[in-house]
Amino acid sequence: MNYRKAISTILLLLLSTIGQAETIEVTVNGLVCGFCAQGIEKRLRRFPATVDVLVSLEQRLVAVSLNADTDISDANLTEALEGAGYAVKAIRRTETPIAVLREQVKAGRR
């Protein structure tokens, strides 16, 4: 019985991590000026969950990587970006590391 319980617990722990977002990717309208977009990074870095922030004017992309087992709700994310003066068009939760996104943006592969 104890053996079964241990396996169940492990399975539950594994299942609980499936689908958990590591990175939030946001499509944003109005991203044309790097100076003006400073507010995006400043506001997003205030969230305790935030590890790193990527902004790409070319890709209309704002990406936030999160600490493990933490999250920023869509509502809070939208409020932060709108507070910076921009329009949120789409929010996606992915497991693509932000370092990979950064390389893709640099290489123009997105």
Add this chain to the structure above:
Amino acid sequence: MPRYSHCAGVGVALLGALLSPASMAKPIAFAGGTTAMVEYGAGTMEEAQVFFAPTHRYSVGAGYLKLDSDVDGSERNIAYARANLLAKRWNLEAAQANVFAWGGAGGASGSDFSGGAFTGNAGAQADYETRRVYASLKTDLYDSSEFTHRIDTLQLGIAPYAHEYEELAVWLLVQGRTYTGNLYRGTEWAALLRVFKGSVWIEAGVTEDGNLQSMVMVNF
């Protein structure tokens, strides 16, 4: 119009505590952001401003404007408090357009009148920007019992390349500026180079008269 001392005018402006810039690309930064700006306008105007934006919709702050007439040598020193409003913003896929309006009050002294003069301020700006094209039109009015000056500024710019967020942005601009109230005859044209990276914005160039036109702005 009521009058009071120049010191009182400065006090009113400082009590206003925080302000917005008429000369900036945008008079409101972002919610919780503070912007400081200084401009040297070809010997005709010098301005310093600081403003704080509680939300991206408005900002409040204070500024100081010095005007030197090219026509009769008269001088104005205006200290003011001001509030700026983002009246309308269009966030498009590859562009942003804005309409701003502002109003304020302060005090002024001048070389051709004694004491201080209560001064009202009102203005508006419309701008359109992509990563390669920039256009803005701004009007800024200062009115008192002793003078009325309106400064209208047109800026048209192109970027040689579309900058990314963490890259240096480079812009080439033409600026046309007119002054009313005997400050300058005709339109003062200037060619400008604008660069910015991170939170620092620098603009410098020369007018057709060979005078320096420059501006530095910092967001924090």
